[in-house]
Amino acid sequence: MSDSCAAPDQDAALPASVDIEKETVLTGTVVNGEGELVQGAYVRLLDGSGEFTAEVVTGEGGQFRFFAAPGKWTLRALSRYGDATGEVEAARGLNETKLAVSR
Amino acid sequence: MAREDVLVTADWAEENLDTPGVVFVEVDEDASAYDYGHIKGAVKIDWKDDLQDPIRRDFVNQEQFSQLLSERGISNDDTVVLYGGNNNWFAAYAYWYFKLYGHEDVKLLDGGRKKWELDARDVTAEVVKREPTNYVAKPLNWDLRAKRDEVEAAIGVKNLIDVRSPDEYAGRLLAPAHLPQEQSQRAGHIPTALSVPWSKAANEDGTFKSEAELRELYVGEAGLDETKSTIAYCRIGERSSHTWFALRELLGYEDVKNYDGSWTEYGSLVGVPIALGDEPGTK
Numbered sequence: 001m002s003d004s005c006a007a008p009d010q011d012a013a014l015p016a017s018v019d020i021e022k023e024t025v026l027t028g029t030v031v032n033g034e035g036e037l038v039q040g041a042y043v044r045l046l047d048g049s050g051e052f053t054a055e056v057v058t059g060e061g062g063q064f065r066f067f068a069a070p071g072k073w074t075l076r077a078l079s080r081y082g083d084a085t086g087e088v089e090a091a092r093g094l095n096e097t098k099l100a101v102s103r
Numbered sequence: 104m105a106r107e108d109v110l111v112t113a114d115w116a117e118e119n120l121d122t123p124g125v126v127f128v129e130v131d132e133d134a135s136a137y138d139y140g141h142i143k144g145a146v147k148i149d150w151k152d153d154l155q156d157p158i159r160r161d162f163v164n165q166e167q168f169s170q171l172l173s174e175r176g177i178s179n180d181d182t183v184v185l186y187g188g189n190n191n192w193f194a195a196y197a198y199w200y201f202k203l204y205g206h207e208d209v210k211l212l213d214g215g216r217k218k219w220e221l222d223a224r225d226v227t228a229e230v231v232k233r234e235p236t237n238y239v240a241k242p243l244n245w246d247l248r249a250k251r252d253e254v255e256a257a258i259g260v261k262n263l264i265d266v267r268s269p270d271e272y273a274g275r276l277l278a279p280a281h282l283p284q285e286q287s288q289r290a291g292h293i294p295t296a297l298s299v300p301w302s303k304a305a306n307e308d309g310t311f312k313s314e315a316e317l318r319e320l321y322v323g324e325a326g327l328d329e330t331k332s333t334i335a336y337c338r339i340g341e342r343s344s345h346t347w348f349a350l351r352e353l354l355g356y357e358d359v360k361n362y363d364g365s366w367t368e369y370g371s372l373v374g375v376p377i378a379l380g381d382e383p384g385t386k
Binding site for chain 2: 040042044047051052053054055057069076078079080
């Protein structure tokens with residue numbers, strides 16, 4: 001169990017304790033206008049009503065990951081290269097999204 | 104208290120990086136963020152290694168806090184500017200410590216590390232070395248900290264503000280959505296607690312909303328009773344430090360406490376009342 005509320009390393013492999021059969025994981029990468037992976041982007045997870053749920057910072061691989069529940073979610077990326085928004089209809093298991101940020 | 108007494112802008116910070124008597128302190132949970140790059144001259148405080156007691160579940164005491172600030176080269180009369188990741192959660196948590204231990208002049212960098220990075224301002228990996236000082240912390244100010252019995256007694260009596268996400272409040276999740284959900288304590292919230300997620304107090308770039316917006320949020324929308332004392336809580340007490348800052352330091356309510364035991368303590372207590380669902384519930 002993590003004893004803090006801060007974001008774990010986003011590039012790390014899924015912890016062995018995470019049961020992918022039970023968890024709903026929203027994951028993906030942030031890329032800029034040139035298609036390069038963006039490190040240090042802020043990715044926010046908003047729920048079905050647009051309410052903020054969580055935020056993580058992408059690591060070297062431009063990756064983000066959330067543990068949520070099945071349903072409709074919005075992903076919002078902020079970076080020095082610009083912003084992006086993506087809609088996800090998540091199901092149990094892995095749900096992957098690419099967010100392309102632009103001004 | 105005016106906003107400029109407790110918050111500094113990124114522009115102000117950039118102009119005062121070399122001002123004598125101003126010390127920048129980055130407070131993170133993820134220590135590697137600081138090592139990768141920090142504001143020039145800033146020293147580091149680690150949320151866990153530096154601010155928690157290594158054995159008991161409690162935070163550092165008066166002597167440990169004095170020793171920490173002495174080692175970091177911070178003096179009692181310095182202006183301390185705190186900033187960090189996670190929308191300043193841990194910086195706000197450290198701000199609360201500085202107030203608990205009686206530091207006179209402490210401020211938050213509005214927007215923290217996030218706003219600084221989104222603005223593409225300079226960071227450096229340069230090692231910072233300050234001369235050790237002889238910092239003397241004051242005794243802990245219990246006017247700012249709530250303990251569990253006081254929280255239970257506050258049900259239906261004081262304002263209780265639950266600043267976790269709506270799903271954590273309702274008992275649908277046990278932790279924020281970026282963390283695995285394996286905790287074993289009970290889900291839900293303290294009966295009569297109003298749900299005002301910490302994030303509503305902040306703009307997308309991590310800066311605090313205006314005082315007018317904050318007052319509308321807590322009083323207008325959530326129904327905070329301005330004539331009563333207030334206790335804020337979250338899961339482990341750092342998101343609620345952010346809200347404690349908004350209520351006490353920005354809006355100027357006098358009796359506002361942070362319950363740092365928060366849900367990981369309350370949700371594990373035997374026999375205490377718990378409310379489930381989106382409504383505050385009754386006593």
